[in-house]
Amino acid sequence: MIRRGLIGVKRTANARFGPLQAEGRLQRVIRSRSVLVGKKRSLQPKNVWSIRVRLEMSGAIRELALFNLAIDSKLRACDHVRLRGEDLWSGSSVRDRATIIQKKTKRPVQFEVTEQTKATLVAWLPFVRRSGGSYLFPSRRKTSQHLSTRQYARIVQRWVTSIGLEASAYGTHSLRRTKAAQIYKKTGNLRAVQILLGHTKLESTVRYLSVEVDDALRIAEQIEL
Structure with a gap:
């Protein structure tokens, strides 16, 4: 075509x-x-650091919480923008791990919340409560209760261009893929990445991470039956 x-x-x-x-x-x-055409690139650790520092220096608490949680959660955009306070909070503290039901697969997926992300969520919570809604990232438009995936995509585009990256090569899936790609790179454990991404099939994870044939064979060679 x-x-x-x-x-x-x-x-x-x-x-x-x-x-x-x-x-x-x-x-x-x-x-x-x-x-x-094709998959959006994942961010490199230096890219994550650069975006995070810029958001911290500008005092953009909402976007910093949005960014840090996107990296940790590895969720699809449609799930990330629909996160609620109750998904992350237990009493007065942020959970170490959270579980949600994915919109696409209707299956549960669990993710970790690092200390760095917890700190930004604690700083962001007063603003969420002030909005009077239950969504963690409420929309600034009256037509929607939570941030839309389109708004989220525009924010991501702004982040990547702010550090000199090509906007068309990155998107919301870049954030979903970032930590997963690093985990795979360091461990070679596709099954672990599959669970973290909430994929029902290992083949989906292979395609999602663009695992090369050599990588797949290297993993297979380590397994003896």
């Missing part, structure tokens, strides 16, 4: 600009589509 689309672009460009200019335009389209 992409190939047919590019052929159409080439024909249109040839008719409008001539062969020489058309070739240049086609190459630009190919480069742009190679970024837009």
Whole structure:
């Protein structure tokens, strides 16, 4: 389908600009589509640190809580924006671990809450209570109770561009993938990552992390039956 689309672009460009200019335009389209089509990249540890420091320095408590919890939870955007205070709090303290039911699979998934994330949630809680709602990240629009996935995506785009990354290469799935990718890189434990991401099939985790054949074979070679 992409190939047919590019052929159409080439024909249109040839008719409008001539062969020489058309070739240049086609190459630009190919480069742009190679970024837009496919999986969004995960953030590197240095990227996480850079975004976190910028948010801390600007005093953006809401976005810092949103960012830190996105990294820890590894949730899909649709689940992340629907988190409620009761999901994270136990009495007056933030839980060490939280469990939610995923919207996509209707299955439970558990995630850890690090001390760094707890601190930002504690700082953010007074603002949540002031809003009078139950959602952890209430919308600033009257038409919705919680932050929408579209609003969340725009916030993520702002974060990545603020540290000089290409906006089109990153998205909300970048945050979901970030910690999972690091866990896999350090342990090679696909099953653990599958559980943390809430995938029902290991094949989904392999595709999600873009595990290469060599990686898969290396893991298989370590198992003897």
